[in-house]
Amino acid sequence: MAVSPETLPPKKKRSSSDERLLRSLLLRSKETSNLSPIxxxxxxNSNSIIRKTKLLTLLLEELLLVDQVIYSSFPASAVLCFEELYIVLQSIKTLIQDCLFGSKLWLLIQxxxxxxxxxxLTLELSTLVDIFxxxxxxxxxxxxxxxxxxxxLxxxxxxxxEEKDVQLKIDVLEKLDRIKGQIVPQQSxxxxxxxxxxxxxxxxxxxxIExxxxxxxxxxxxxxxxxxxxxxxxxxxxxxxLYGESSAVRTLRSREKSGSMDLTIPADFRCPISLDLVRDPVVVSTGQTYDRASINLWIESGHTTCPKTGQTLDHTEMxxxxxxxxxxxxxxxxHRIPFESTETKEKVNCVTTNKTLLEATKMTVSFLIQKARASQSSEMAxxxxxxxxxxxxxxxNSRACIAEADGLPLLIKFLGNEHPNLQVNAVTTILNLSILEENKTRIMETDGVLNGIVEVLRTGATWEAKGNAAATIFSLTGVHAYRKKLGRKTRVVKGLMxxxxxxxxxSKRxxxxxxxNLAGDRETVGKLLEVGVVEMASEVMDGLPEEGVTVLEAVVKKGGLAAITATFHVIKKLAMIxxxxxxRAQESAAATLVNVCRKGGSETVSELxxxxxxxxVIWEVMGMGTGRGxxxxxxxxRILRRWAAGLYSNPTAAYSTTTASSTAVVLPG
Known part of the structure; x- marks a missing residue:
């Protein structure tokens, strides 16, 4: 006999919130069960718990298909189990992912x-299934x-x-103990x-390692x-x-993949000292921002002024x-660029006095130097x-170990132009070594190292090699005595120019x-002026206005009347900046113009x-520029107003320049 639909009891819809919870739980269960074992x-361990979540996934799929006739929603006890299961599954997923993507060695130890x-977690899962x-x-x-x-289950x-995992851990700990005892591990x-x-x-x-x-x-x-x-x-x-031969190839590929980083970093994200990406930005007393590592190095080298503005630092707090x-x-x-601040780097370095690490570093350095010295081809070296x-x-520690193992004399051999890649790697190694203060002395005093760097600066096979040679010079100028010594070398100055x-x-940067940095020494500024630093800065301002005007500001500040004379013809370009x-460029341009007008007298002011x-333009900078700007x-x-009123004297202009136009200044009311 046919049954009329009206004779059947109406179905009660399951609560939408319960269904959403169940579907979310099913999704999390599928994600966890699809993970690979460690x-x-x-x-x-990982495979066992993944298999259990696969069974749980089947159970949850069946629950979604259950036709609820009696209940409009799941019982409260079931809902509570679902909520707790979600938390347990999330914990399982996180644990497995941490193991898969974390350190293999640290997982072995732990x-x-x-x-x-x-x-x-398995016990928690078992409890929830039991009370379901x-x-x-x-x-x-x-x-x-x-x-x-x-x-x-x-x-x-x-x-x-497993016993094999326990034995592998024992082997690793034994290797660490042998290294700590200065015993070189067997390569096999x-x-x-x-x-x-x-x-x-x-x-x-x-x-x-990362x-x-x-x-x-x-x-x-x-x-x-x-x-x-x-x-x-x-x-x-x-x-x-074991694998050193493949690293150079990997770096080349990573360079091709990432492209030229220097060309893409926004100017505001560069440290004014190093011109590299700022990792730990700090503000000094003049209001300028620098990377903490760079400004610390600047201050520790004996400087008491702000590198960018030249103002005396009231204090060294950052x-x-x-x-x-x-x-x-x-x-x-x-842009998927790894970011590590100076602060976090210090947290890593704070324990680098670890005896095992130090001995492992010494062994690594000794192995590399011996192999490089014995290499029969430039490719192998x-x-x-x-x-x-x-x-x-x-x-x-690594920088100290390389220098102490006579790495510098070895690197001199590879600074020639015959093998461009080898030259880049050698000069960049010296650059990295120069970060350590003690190594600056070794570089300056080891026969042939400084001359080799200067030669790469002037005639290097690639722009990268020249740029890293220039960066090495910058690093060395962090020591006041070396700055004066390098500034007296015409080959250094001309190479940089x-x-x-x-x-x-x-490379320009x-x-x-x-x-x-060299312009911080008055004697060196004279040599810079002799080789045309003002003309160079003027050219650079076309493409790198901020960097060019900053150099010009430093030269004008220390260069006396000779610098003022040379800068006279750049006044219009400074006004454009x-x-x-x-x-920042406006700030340096304003500071440069103030120095030029003060020292150059009325003829210079009239040119402006x-x-x-x-x-x-000046009013706009007064209203919208930086504090110093x-x-x-x-x-x-004020200088222009005094000049317009005929009150500006010309006490220091002991030179002649092209007569400027006598166009009057229309002062704002």
């Missing part, structure tokens, strides 16, 4: 505690059997650590150990930090001994520029010099920052006054 350690976490209200929901027999199977669990044993950890090439080792460094920053326990730092030393050594730092972090994330370059970039004129933008430049609309613009306006 391949190198704790495989059985395997027992991680195995315990897997066990604890199967009878209240009226599941089908198949679904109920699925619940029983899941309960049975979850109940049979122990914190399992090291290879076997790293193969098991799937650290099979230079790229994976480099990634492992992950370990991040792990140090995340640790609060000092012992754990020391243990991780020791592991970093082991991986660095193994990377060079205020973090959090707003700029946040912008830089966002920009780096957008380049691979090992490249590793020295990378190592010299890591920390102070030529690079600033003809090089690409990144390297040269300009070195020239700016005052009108169209960035705030003859420029149409100059007062309006507004002050300098106000001073400049």
């Amino acid at each position: 391949p190198f350690v704790l495989y059985r 395997q027992q505690s991680v195995a315990n976490k897997f066990h604890e 209200p199967v009878k209240e929901i009226k599941l089908t027999q198949d679904v109920a059997e699925l619940v029983l199977l899941l309960r049975k 979850c109940s049979k669990t122990t914190p399992l650590v 044993k090291l290879k076997e150990m790293f193969t098991r950890l799937e650290l099979n090439d230079s790229a994976t080792c480099t990634d492992e 992950i370990l460094e991040e792990e140090v920053r995340n640790q609060s326990d000092e012992k754990s930090k020391a243990d991780i730092v020791a592991l970093i030393g082991l991986v660095r050594y193994a990377k060079c001994v 205020i973090p520029n959090c707003a700029l730092r946040n912008l830089i972090v966002m920009w780096c994330r957008e 380049n691979r090992f010099v490249h590793e020295l370059r990378s190592l010299a970039k890591t920390d102070a 030529e690079l600033a004129k003809t090089g690409p933008i990144s 390297d040269a300009l920052v070195a020239i700016l 005052l009108r169209d430049g960035t705030e 006054a003859a420029i149409p609309g100059i007062e309006r 507004r002050r300098k613009a106000a001073t400049l306006l």
Whole structure:
């Protein structure tokens, strides 16, 4: 007999909130069950819990298909189980992902505690499955059997650590102890150990080092930090001994992938001293922002003035520029650029006195120098010099070890133009070594090193080599005595000037920052003027106005009447920068014009006054410029007013220039 639809009881719709919860739970369960087991350690632990989540996924899919006739929603006990299951699944997913993408060596060392976490999560999952209200929901027999199977699997669990993983951990700890005792590990044993950890090439080792460094920053326990730092030393050594040959190729590929970083960094994100990306921006007493490492080095070298403005620093306290730092972090994330501040770097370096790391670094340096010295071809030598370059970039201990192992005399051999890649790696290694203050003395005093750097600066095979040679000169000028010594060398000054004129933008910046440092010495400014620094700065202003006018400001400040004379013909270009430049460029242009007008007398002022609309430009800077820019613009306006009133004398202009136009200045009412 046919049954009329009206005779059937109406179905009650399940609560939409319960259904959303169940679907979210199913999605999280699928994500977790689709993860791969950890391949190198704790495989059985991760694989076991993933299989359980797969069963849970099947159960949740069946629950979504259950036809709820009696209940309009799940029982409260079931909803509570769903909520708790979501949290447990999220914890399982996070744990597995941390193991998969974290440090392999640190996971190996921590395997027992991680195995315990897997066990604890399995027990939590078991508890929730046990209390799940199967009878209240009226599941089908198949679904109920699925619940029983899941309960049975979850109940049979122990914190399992496999014997082979335990033995691998013992092997790693033994290698660390031998290195600490200055015993070089056997290469075959090291290879076997790293193969098991799937650290099979230079790229994976480099990634492992970066992950370990991040792990140090995340640790609060000092012992754990020391243990991780020791592991970093082991991986660095193994990377060079086992896989060093592939690293130069990897770096070349990464350069091709990332492109020229120097050309893309916004000007506001560059440190005025190093011209590199600011990692830890701080504001000094003059209101200027610098990278903490660069300004610290500047002050520790004996300077008492602001590098950009030349003003005396009232104090050496530094205020973090959090707003700029946040912008830089966002920009780096957008362009997938690793960001590491000076502060976090110091957290890594604070434990680098670790004995194991130090001995591993010494072994690594000794191996690389021996191999580079014994290389029969430039290609082979380049691979090992490249590793020295990378190592010299890591920390102070590495720089000290390379210099103490007579690395500088070795590097001199590779500064010739015959092999461009080798030349770049050699000069960049010296640049990285120069970051350490003690190494500056070694570079200046070791026979042939300084001459080799200067030769690369002048005749290097590539712009990159020339730029890094210029950056090395800049680093050395951080010491006052060396700044005077380098400034007296005509080859140094001419090499920097030529690079600033003809090089690409990144190399120009390297040269300009070195020239700016040299311009801090009055005697050196005279030599800079002799070789045409004003004309060079004028040319540079066309493409790099901020950098060019900053150099000109420093030269005018220290150069006396000779600098004023040379700058007379650049006044119109300075006025254009005052009108169209960035705030920083306007500030330097205003400061330069004030110095020129004060020292150059009425004839110089009249040249500035003859420029149409100059007062309006000055008024705009007074209203919208930086703090220092507004002050300098106000001073400049007062000079023009005194000149217009016939009150401006010409006490210091002991030279003749082309007669300027007598166009009168129309002062604002």
